[in-house]
Amino acid sequence: MFKRVSAISIIALLVACSTSGEKQPEAPVSENQGRPPMTTAEVAPKPPPVDTGRISTVTPPQVDELTTGVLAKRSIYFDLDSYEVKPEYRALVEAHASFLRKNPSRKVVVEGNTDERGSREYNLSLGQKRAEAVKKMLVLLGVPESQLEAVSFGEEKPKAQGKDEAAYAENRRGDLSYRAQ
Amino acid sequence: MKRLLCLLALLSWWLAVPAAAQMTIDVSGAGARQYPIAITNFPGEAALPESLTQIVRADLERSGLFRVIDTAGISPVPTELAQVRFAEWAAKSADYLAIGVVVPATDGRLTVRVRLVDVVKQAELASFAFTMAPALTRVTAHRTADEIYAKITGEKGFFNTKIAYVKKAGTRFDLIVADYDGQNEQSALTSREPIISPEWSPDGSRLVYVSFENRKPQIWVHEIYTSKRTLVGNFRGSNSAPAWSPDGRELAVVLTLSGASQIYTLPATGGEPRRLTTSPGIDTEPVYSPDGGTIYFTSDRGGGPQIYRMPAGGGEARRVTFKGAYNVSPKVSPDGKTLAYVTRNGGLFQIAILDLATGQERTLTDTVKDESPSFAPNGKLILYATEIGGKGVLAAVSTDGRVKQRLSVSAADAREPAWGPFTK
Numbered sequence: 001m002f003k004r005v006s007a008i009s010i011i012a013l014l015v016a017c018s019t020s021g022e023k024q025p026e027a028p029v030s031e032n033q034g035r036p037p038m039t040t041a042e043v044a045p046k047p048p049p050v051d052t053g054r055i056s057t058v059t060p061p062q063v064d065e066l067t068t069g070v071l072a073k074r075s076i077y078f079d080l081d082s083y084e085v086k087p088e089y090r091a092l093v094e095a096h097a098s099f100l101r102k103n104p105s106r107k108v109v110v111e112g113n114t115d116e117r118g119s120r121e122y123n124l125s126l127g128q129k130r131a132e133a134v135k136k137m138l139v140l141l142g143v144p145e146s147q148l149e150a151v152s153f154g155e156e157k158p159k160a161q162g163k164d165e166a167a168y169a170e171n172r173r174g175d176l177s178y179r180a181q
Numbered sequence: 182m183k184r185l186l187c188l189l190a191l192l193s194w195w196l197a198v199p200a201a202a203q204m205t206i207d208v209s210g211a212g213a214r215q216y217p218i219a220i221t222n223f224p225g226e227a228a229l230p231e232s233l234t235q236i237v238r239a240d241l242e243r244s245g246l247f248r249v250i251d252t253a254g255i256s257p258v259p260t261e262l263a264q265v266r267f268a269e270w271a272a273k274s275a276d277y278l279a280i281g282v283v284v285p286a287t288d289g290r291l292t293v294r295v296r297l298v299d300v301v302k303q304a305e306l307a308s309f310a311f312t313m314a315p316a317l318t319r320v321t322a323h324r325t326a327d328e329i330y331a332k333i334t335g336e337k338g339f340f341n342t343k344i345a346y347v348k349k350a351g352t353r354f355d356l357i358v359a360d361y362d363g364q365n366e367q368s369a370l371t372s373r374e375p376i377i378s379p380e381w382s383p384d385g386s387r388l389v390y391v392s393f394e395n396r397k398p399q400i401w402v403h404e405i406y407t408s409k410r411t412l413v414g415n416f417r418g419s420n421s422a423p424a425w426s427p428d429g430r431e432l433a434v435v436l437t438l439s440g441a442s443q444i445y446t447l448p449a450t451g452g453e454p455r456r457l458t459t460s461p462g463i464d465t466e467p468v469y470s471p472d473g474g475t476i477y478f479t480s481d482r483g484g485g486p487q488i489y490r491m492p493a494g495g496g497e498a499r500r501v502t503f504k505g506a507y508n509v510s511p512k513v514s515p516d517g518k519t520l521a522y523v524t525r526n527g528g529l530f531q532i533a534i535l536d537l538a539t540g541q542e543r544t545l546t547d548t549v550k551d552e553s554p555s556f557a558p559n560g561k562l563i564l565y566a567t568e569i570g571g572k573g574v575l576a577a578v579s580t581d582g583r584v585k586q587r588l589s590v591s592a593a594d595a596r597e598p599a600w601g602p603f604t605k
Contacts (some may be wrong), residue, residue: 119509124462125442151397156375
């Protein structure tokens with residue numbers, strides 16, 4: 001979802017950059033409404049006139065903070081039968097906490113997951129426990145509850161499909177999922 | 182010899198299952214007491230789209246309580262009590278005999294007339310008739326089997342009930358409603374996201390389940406004959422593990438409003454939740470006793486997951502299971518006397534039962550990844566999900582552990598079964 005949001009913002013930016021203060025000549029209206037015009041090559045619009053007498057600032061290309069550095073990391077892995085965030089994930093959670101504090105309009109859903117062994121409903125509750133552990137840590141780091149929701153996918157949406165310990169370890173996980181604003 | 186005959190009968194029945202069946206059933210084992218019964222072909226049944234008597238035989242065999250005896254060599258086929266030559270049936274060791282005819286009725290309908298005979302006493306036990314449209318052959322056959330089953334065992338038959346389960350094929354999930362034998366399969370819901378925990382309303386008209394279609398678990402009530410769906414559990418966090426109260430008015434559900442999974446009740450039409458449990462850990466998988474007075478549930482309050490009970494209005498919880506470190510997914514038998522659940526034996530997950538009066542526990546299955554037990558409405562069989570060769574299949578075991586069945590769906594995983602109530 002977020003990728004789409006950033007793609008849209010980049011397109012919006014490009015549109016904004018390509019539009020100067022002056023009105024662009026309108027493209028000829030095709031007689032065949034709804035169909036793409038067949039003659040674009042021949043009737044290309046004239047380039048907008050350039051106002052040489054003015055200096056403008058070009059907006060730099062927007063970089064999505066969430067796609068770079070530690071913020072690009074969204075998964076917190078758990079040990080078997082464990083629901084505690086391991087020390088090695090502290091920096092990751094702190095980075096997201098700091099981002100969320102700086103961007104109070106952003107919301108994140110912590111999605112808990114488990115491996116496939118045992119009852120589906122009990123695993124759903126275990127996944128919730130993992131999601132809550134991450135959420136609790138974010139709250140302790142100053143993120144308002146209103147920006148957070150902890151949900152569980154239990155064993156229902158495994159990232160790794162195998163039935164070995166490597167796959168099970170991959171699926172004992174909490175994911176930070178930024179949702180559309 | 183008896184064993185061999187039984188095996189042959191089973192084999193011939195299994196081979197007779199039509200190839201078009203979407204679900205295949207494999208039966209093994211035999212009940213402690215099996216009633217030997219012969220069912221003749223009914224003259225006139227060739228007019229039906231499929232053999233009615235073959236469906237009756239399959240039903241009775243599948244219950245594990247009947248041994249169906251071959252009727253080959255009996256000629257002419259009797260249709261009235263006076264035509265029955267008892268010595269002939271006694272020689273085949275048939276204690277019971279069902280005979281009948283299919284005759285035309287009005288409006289293109291047909292009447293099936295059946296006589297159930299006690300061969301030992303040389304007397305008629307029951308006679309009954311159904312008039313039906315030919316398209317209702319399966320339903321009528323199941324009703325015939327219900328009558329025979331009830332007359333001989335004294336228990337109500339379940340051959341006209343429905344099951345629900347979730348079918349997963351690739352990334353597609355279907356909530357399936359089918360006859361108890363897996364036939365007449367219909368999808369009530371298709372989704373790209375998982376569906377779990379379907380449960381039938383007591384009147385059999387609605388299913389409640391958990392769907393992940395909105396990127397979190399939410400509880401839906403779905404009227405299966407009108408396709409009307411209501412989102413009743415859409416609270417902050419996860420919404421899961423719904424169970425109907427016996428009057429169908431309330432749902433016990435699991436919500437995470439306080440952080441951990443806790444049990445709440447909700448009106449089945451949606452509304453405000455009322456919290457029932459207050460524990461620091463996980464309370465989940467609530468299920469009502471048939472009298473509505475007690476809720477059994479899974480809790481990790483003592484460390485690992487065990488089954489507890491509490492008054493249905495909330496209150497002090499008492500532990501019910503003690504053997505083993507992992508006991509989950511409780512279901513109460515329709516008479517309220519037995520608890521079925523999943524127990525972990527070493528690394529194996531198996532279906533066990535517990536006598537609620539004596540506390541006696543017993544593992545019933547020899548499959549190893551068992552989940553989601555569900556009682557037949559007469560309490561004689563437990564339907565559950567397991568995995569065989571990496572594939573999700575449905576299986577059933579009799580509550581005495583003697584009869585085991587496997588139902589597998591072609592080219593898909595079957596899981597999360599729920600056996601529906603008796604139809605009115």
